[in-house]
Amino acid sequence: MDRHDGFREFVLTRQQALMRTAYLLTGDAHLAEDLLQSVLMKVVRQWHKLSKDGNPEAYTRKALVNQYISWKRRPRPEVPSSDLPERDVSHDDATLDRIVLRQALDRLTPKQRAVIVLRFREDLSEAQTAEILGCAVGTVKSQTHHALARLRAVAPELAHLLSEPEIVEVAR
Amino acid sequence: MTRLRETLNDIADEAPPVNLADAAIAGYRRRRRLTTGAAALATAVVLAAATAATTVPWQGQQPAVSQRTGTVPDLPAGKVGPLGYAYRTLCEVDAQRNVSCDAVEWRVVTAAGVTYRVPQAVGETAAGRVAPISISRDGRMLAYYSRQARAHVVRDLVTGAETTSPVTVEEDRIGAGSMLVVSDDGRYLVFDPRVGSKYPGTLIDVRTGRTVPLDGRYEAVGVKGGVVELVRYVKTDLWLMPVTGGGKPVRFKGPHIMFNEVSPDGRTVVALHWDRDLRELKDNTLTVLDVRTGRTVRKLAIRGLPDDKGGILSTGPWVSGHEFTVVYGLFGGRFSTYAVDAGTGRARRLTGYRKADSFLVVPGVNDVNK
Known part of the structure; x- marks a missing residue:
């Protein structure tokens, strides 16, 4: 039996869910894969300890979000892409929402984006989100408020997504 | 479930399937080897330094070994990755204020931050003119003038492919204020021997060798989607000219x-x-x-x-x-x-x-x- 078997099993069962989170955070498949792989390298280093008395999934998720924020803080040269946005293509409403939300998420700060993903997709409480981000609950509240306000400002066409009672309640 | 969550889930569904367990384990092992190796190297360096300290008298008699810390490697063949920018080195000025531009060269810096010399790209012509280079909009293509090929060369930094233009351009055609523009796919080059002069520029298809003359009064801004964007500054006119020629300019007020x-x-x-x-x-x-x-x-x-x-x-x-x-x-x-x-x-x-x-x-x- 390999000493990494436990880690392999953990990755096998959780990697796709983690990859989805990484993809939502970065908005780019290659970056998401890089992000997750670099975090899993940290996890494998800590595996012995984590598998005994830790919560590998919570640790990995926390590392994923923090690594993402840390990557975005680092100045990285941005190369203009030759791929320009699609134009003049008709989409159904759900597809349109997806496209607009993707673009709008790109306009958020890394922390705001992380808050949106953790609160509204992962369905974490304010306290759980604060624990992952390593900040106060009050900061999560304000980041959520600012993130939603920014989404409304940059993408008014998403009003129907952002004005549902549950969202408004959370933003209060 | 809120519609926001549904939409976030829809986006998350676009994430490609991955299999990262073995890659993460291999990466962890590689990093551990490097860390162990670096520690061993550090120990060796400390030991060597200690040894050197006791053998100083020999030092002055050893042949000088070139150890210039600023040595920049040549751009290697093959895949290098997209470029962030390029610059030309300065002419050298000695203590008597004599200027020598013999060693002027182009250097490129990749998006990842690595600097390379590009010795095959002419930095300055025999007549003392700047031989321009061009980087495509996405940093992938590098175009330059090669003295050896007597033509322009387009290098794809992502695949490593290199294409020498079949159109011969003599070095002395590169005049003051010469300009070079490369298209995103590396297929087209605009070579203007002297921007803003009566001398016509040339659109070169480096795959076929086909050329289209460009009105010398216009300056090329870019080549994109089969269209050359040309600007005539005095009036001002903008001409979106298909690479096959044709089209007509539009005039702006002022x-x-x-x-x-x-x-x-x-x-x-x-x-x-x-x-x-x-x-x-x-x-x-x-x-x-x-x-x-x-x-x-x-x-x-x-x-x-x-x-x-x-x-x-x-x-x-x-x-x-x-x-x-x-x-x-x-x-x-x-x-x-x-x-x-x-x-x-x-x-x-x-x-x-x-x-x-x-x-x-x-x-x-x-x-x-x-």
Whole structure:
């Protein structure tokens, strides 16, 4: 039996869910894969300890979000892409929402984006989100408020997504 | 479930399937080997230093070994990755203030930050003219003039493929203020022997060797989607010419300079309205122009640029459907690129460059400081 078997099993069962989170955070498949792989390298280093008395999934998720924020803080040269946005293509409403939300998420700060993903997709409480981000609950509240306000400002066409009672309640 | 969550889930569904367990374990092992190796190396260096300290008397008699810390490697063959920018080294000035430009060369810096010499690219012609290079908008293609090939060469930094243009260009055709523009796919080059002169430029298809002469009064801004964007500065005219030739120019009211490429929706172009007092340059205000009618769509006051007596040096490619780039010259000689929102004018900083040696070339912008 390999000493990494436990880690392999953990990755096998959780990697796709983690990859989805990484993809939502970065908005780019290659970056998401890089992000997750670099975090899993940290996890494998800590595996012995984590598998005994830790919560590998919570640790990995926390590392994923923090690594993402840390990557975005680092100045990285941005190369203009030759791929320009699609134009003049008709989409159904759900597809349109997806496209607009993707673009709008790109306009958020890394922390705001992380808050949106953790609160509204992962369905974490304010306290759980604060624990992952390593900040106060009050900061999560304000980041959520600012993130939603920014989404409304940059993408008014998403009003129907952002004005549902549950969202408004959370933003209060 | 809220619709926001549904939409976030829809986006998450686009994540490709991965299998990362073995890759993570291999990466962990590799890093551990490197860390162990580095520790061993550090020990060896300390030991060597201690040994050297006891053998100093021999040191002066040993043959001098070239250990220039600033040695820059040559651009290797094969895959290198997209470029961030390029610059030309300075001429050397000795103690008697004699200037020698023999060692002038082009250097490229990859998007990952690695610098390479490009010795095969002519830096200065025998007649003392700058032989320009060009980097495509996405940093992938590098075009330069090769003395050996007596032609231009296009190098794809991502695949490593290199294409030598079948069109021979004698070195002495490269005049003062010569310009080179490469298309994103590396297929087309615009070579202008002397911008803004009566000498015609040439559009070169490096795959077929087909050439199309370009009116010498026009300057090429870029080649994109089978169209060459040409600008005639005095009037000012914009000519979106198909690579096969044809098309006709549109005229703007009043003189404009610093054109960028046509916006992603194909409707507008951004330029600087030119007046003798440079008022709009001082105010960091650009003009959005309609490429079909020539009319001014709006003035765009740019907010968020440094307040340091510097100024916009050039406009550049679009980085998204709503943001285009500008190159800003900072007070003191450094440069930065900014993405400017074409709707609001809000600028955000993208990249900073050190005080460039000379002739900074960034992707999609040819020589911002000539």
